Amino acid sequence: MRSVSIIGIGQTPVGELWDLSARQLAYQAVAGAMADAGIDRADALFVGNMLSGRLLDQEHLATLVADFCGLRGIEAAKVEAACASGGAAVRVGTMAVASGFHDIVIVAGVEKMTDTVGKDTTAGLATAADAEYEALHGVSFVSLNALIMQRYMHEYAVPLDAFAGFSINAHRNGANNPNAMFQDAITREDYMRAPLIATPINMMDSSPVCDGAAALVLVPTEWTREFTTGHHRGAVRILASASANDTLAVHDRKDPLFLEAAYVSSQKALRQAGLTQADLDLFELHDAFTIMSALGLEANGFARRGEGWRMATEGEIGINGRIPISTMGGLKSRGHPVGATGVYQIVELIQQLTGAAGANQVKDARLGMAQNIGGSGATIVTHILGG
Amino acid sequence: MRSVSIIGIGQTPVGELWDLSARQLAYQAVAGAMADAGIDRADALFVGNMLSGRLLDQEHLATLVADFCGLRGIEAAKVEAACASGGAAVRVGTMAVASGFHDIVIVAGVEKMTDTVGKDTTAGLATAADAEYEALHGVSFVSLNALIMQRYMHEYAVPLDAFAGFSINAHRNGANNPNAMFQDAITREDYMRAPLIATPINMMDSSPVCDGAAALVLVPTEWTREFTTGHHRGAVRILASASANDTLAVHDRKDPLFLEAAYVSSQKALRQAGLTQADLDLFELHDAFTIMSALGLEANGFARRGEGWRMATEGEIGINGRIPISTMGGLKSRGHPVGATGVYQIVELIQQLTGAAGANQVKDARLGMAQNIGGSGATIVTHILGG
Numbered sequence: 011m012r013s014v015s016i017i018g019i020g021q022t023p024v025g026e027l028w029d030l031s032a033r034q035l036a037y038q039a040v041a042g043a044m045a046d047a048g049i050d051r052a053d054a055l056f057v058g059n060m061l062s063g064r065l066l067d068q069e070h071l072a073t074l075v076a077d078f079c080g081l082r083g084i085e086a087a088k089v090e091a092a093c094a095s096g097g098a099a100v101r102v103g104t105m106a107v108a109s110g111f112h113d114i115v116i117v118a119g120v121e122k123m124t125d126t127v128g129k130d131t132t133a134g135l136a137t138a139a140d141a142e143y144e145a146l147h148g149v150s151f152v153s154l155n156a157l158i159m160q161r162y163m164h165e166y167a168v169p170l171d172a173f174a175g176f177s178i179n180a181h182r183n184g185a186n187n188p189n190a191m192f193q194d195a196i197t198r199e200d201y202m203r204a205p206l207i208a209t210p211i212n213m214m215d216s217s218p219v220c221d222g223a224a225a226l227v228l229v230p231t232e233w234t235r236e237f238t239t240g241h242h243r244g245a246v247r248i249l250a251s252a253s254a255n256d257t258l259a260v261h262d263r264k265d266p267l268f269l270e271a272a273y274v275s276s277q278k279a280l281r282q283a284g285l286t287q288a289d290l291d292l293f294e295l296h297d298a299f300t301i302m303s304a305l306g307l308e309a310n311g312f313a314r315r316g317e318g319w320r321m322a323t324e325g326e327i328g329i330n331g332r333i334p335i336s337t338m339g340g341l342k343s344r345g346h347p348v349g350a351t352g353v354y355q356i357v358e359l360i361q362q363l364t365g366a367a368g369a370n371q372v373k374d375a376r377l378g379m380a381q382n383i384g385g386s387g388a389t390i391v392t393h394i395l396g397g
Numbered sequence: 398m399r400s401v402s403i404i405g406i407g408q409t410p411v412g413e414l415w416d417l418s419a420r421q422l423a424y425q426a427v428a429g430a431m432a433d434a435g436i437d438r439a440d441a442l443f444v445g446n447m448l449s450g451r452l453l454d455q456e457h458l459a460t461l462v463a464d465f466c467g468l469r470g471i472e473a474a475k476v477e478a479a480c481a482s483g484g485a486a487v488r489v490g491t492m493a494v495a496s497g498f499h500d501i502v503i504v505a506g507v508e509k510m511t512d513t514v515g516k517d518t519t520a521g522l523a524t525a526a527d528a529e530y531e532a533l534h535g536v537s538f539v540s541l542n543a544l545i546m547q548r549y550m551h552e553y554a555v556p557l558d559a560f561a562g563f564s565i566n567a568h569r570n571g572a573n574n575p576n577a578m579f580q581d582a583i584t585r586e587d588y589m590r591a592p593l594i595a596t597p598i599n600m601m602d603s604s605p606v607c608d609g610a611a612a613l614v615l616v617p618t619e620w621t622r623e624f625t626t627g628h629h630r631g632a633v634r635i636l637a638s639a640s641a642n643d644t645l646a647v648h649d650r651k652d653p654l655f656l657e658a659a660y661v662s663s664q665k666a667l668r669q670a671g672l673t674q675a676d677l678d679l680f681e682l683h684d685a686f687t688i689m690s691a692l693g694l695e696a697n698g699f700a701r702r703g704e705g706w707r708m709a710t711e712g713e714i715g716i717n718g719r720i721p722i723s724t725m726g727g728l729k730s731r732g733h734p735v736g737a738t739g740v741y742q743i744v745e746l747i748q749q750l751t752g753a754a755g756a757n758q759v760k761d762a763r764l765g766m767a768q769n770i771g772g773s774g775a776t777i778v779t780h781i782l783g784g
Contacts, residue, residue: 011497012496031529054640060450060456061456063447063448063450063451063477063521063524064450064451067520067523067524067528068524068527068528068529069447069448069477069524069525070477070478070479070524070525070526070645070775072477072478072776073479073642073643073645073771073772073776074527074645076642077642077643077645077646081642082643082644083641083657083658083661084641085488085641085642086642086776087477087640088476088478089474089475089476090456090457090458090459090474090476090477091459091473091475101472101474105492105493105496105498106492108496109399109495109496110398110495111398111491111495111638134450136454137450137454137455137456137457138456138457140455141453141454142455145454146454251498252472253441253472253473253474254470254472255460255463255464255468255470256469257464258461270470384460385457388457388460388464389457389459389460389473
């Protein structure tokens with residue numbers, strides 16, 4: 011298997027970008043990544059996206075983006091795994107280079123969720139759940155996570171404000187990220203008075219509906235020297251790339267409070283990289299809801315079961331903490347354009363690993379993990395990157 | 398790069414299968430392929446599908462199928478490239494094994510297009526076109542192909558009945574395929590009196606809306622000996638796997654009558670396999686409309702430009718013809734469950750290459766090509782298989 015490295019990154023700001031269509035967002039990210047890498051061609055483009063068919067009446071999105079970016083004649087395909095679509099597209103791009111089928115592969119994630127006239131974004135997001143056994147009965151994605159959070163609070167006797175620190179940390183970091191949707195720090199009081207969306211999830215527990223695109227350029231590691239001369243940020247190697255699934259429906263799981271697929275996925279990845287989680291300098295986790303931050307820290311071995319919420323302090327998850335998370339704002343503050351999120355996570359990991367994270371730089375960051383979750387823990391993609 | 402072979406195939410009959418949901422269809426195909434291969438586990442499942450999000454309110458389909466098939470903990474992702482989704486999923490599965498990331502990979506294609514209460518299948522299919530510059534203006538997929546066919550007839554002074562032979566051939570072959578949607582041979586008179594759908598396309602030029610699923614089991618070629626003992630049909634090697642794109646919108650093309658991406662895609666594939674098209678014993682092309690058969694034969698070098706329609710005779714494209722096409726009925730007669738079609742093509746190629754094509758067996762078939770088209774020629778995936 012050929013070793014794969016990333017030599018270019020691109021991203022748009024995240025937000026309600028009503029003046030930019032999906033193809034324009036994707037173009038900005040792809041053109042940015044190609045300029046960053048110093049390349050003017052590619053062999054393939056894989057696009058992570060979840061909702062273009064429903065919200066934009068546009069399937070066949072990868073070929074559209076390739077066309078709009080002037081990349082004719084290359085391979086193009088969209089990869090979908092709900093909110094893990096971005097991570098799944100990175101997986102496919104990695105396999106394309108690792109196999110030797112392609113040398114220069116662009117992976118983009120794009121999602122346009124606002125300004126979709128006449129479409130129901132909440133119903134769209136619910137298609138990540140089991141249509142026949144969950145969504146049909148009226149469950150939305152927020153309410154599924156609310157059930158899990160409710161159970162967690164009951165099972166472990168955790169108070170409502172136990173999750174505040176995850177949101178405070180995300181916003182503190184997002185405040186320094188010019189691409190974040192929310193660039194305002196919040197206080198515990200802001201969290202406590204946030205309106206409830208689905209009890210016990212409040213507005214500050216939940217990531218926003220938004221638009222955005224991010225992109226990466228992948229090449230064989232042995233090629234990186236020729237690309238990364240001069241002022242280039244330097245290549246970052248993909249040390250591991252893995253994915254695992256669980257039951258789609260939450261009620262089918264042995265234990266809805268344990269992200270089995272996160273455990274399996276990161277175990278596969280750590281084995282590939284020959285590392286343990288104690289070796290990691292930061293962890294870009296999937297904080298779509300604060301409960302997912304707690305469960306993610308637990309399933310990946312950073313906290314005991316039922317104690318992930320205790321890590322929601324600056325000393326544990328802050329930039330200078332034991333294991334920094336959501337270092338550029340995470341899904342909560344940077345934003346969660348669903349199919350793009352997995353690619354944003356890798357872009358931000360690379361900013362950290364190349365010393366380009368500005369005020370949020372994790373000191374001496376050498377090894378980082380990103381974990382992208384589809385559905386309520388049903389598809390979990392893990393990447394480990396290193397300098 | 399590891400060589401990849403297929404050791405198992407599965408398929409459901411194609412038709413209006415109102416009593417089977419998408420997950421049940423996929424299960425039948427996957428379980429069939431696993432039984433055929435004699436395996437009870439897999440490392441990954443890639444699913445080709447185009448319309449589940451719109452028509453079934455179900456994204457996250459690959460993980461759902463993996464779950465329903467009892468394949469927990471493995472990698473799962475959906476691959477989408479409009480009607481080329483099946484072929485694109487085979488590409489990803491091939492890269493997964495070739496790279497060494499996985500050893501046993503299942504590729505399934507599934508589409509459920511009928512019995513979708515309250516959904517508009519025609520509008521769904523139009524999402525393969527450019528939403529902003531084609532579909533928004535009222536173009537459906539049939540009408541786009543009708544414009545191309547109209548232009549072809551004008552440009553090359555071809556009469557309306559020039560395409561009849563493609564439909565007659567497809568139905569002749571479909572009549573012997575127990576999995577085909579239409580198992581009735583048709584006559585030239587049947588073709589001539591078929592009602593028009595979008596002038597000049599009539600009902601017999603056009604593939605049907607239907608349901609179906611097909612699946613493959615891929616392993617490294619070096620592993621095949623241990624699987625293919627006893628009564629096993631024998632493994633078939635993937636000699637080439639390639640994809641190319643063109644502009645999404647037909648009006649952006651230099652020449653709408655030349656499938657540039659088919660040419661690029663098959664040239665890539667023939668180069669990989671070290672073959673020329675003259676070496677091929679059969680060609681499963683993408684006859685969604687009869688005009689696409691003509692254009693496919695031309696772009697792939699089997700006919701001169703403007704003369705593909707002349708091949709619509711038994712002597713040229715029949716089972717005993719120069720280059721047999723649609724040997725199990727093609728999209729026209731077997732049916733075209735869009736995201737599954739690319740996988741059906743490979744399943745049928747394997748039936749031919751292992752001598753299991755029954756009454757439609759192409760004598761001494763050793764090398765075959767399958768070509769799966771997304772949109773009106775915008776994404777074209779080509780596979781070459783050999784014994």
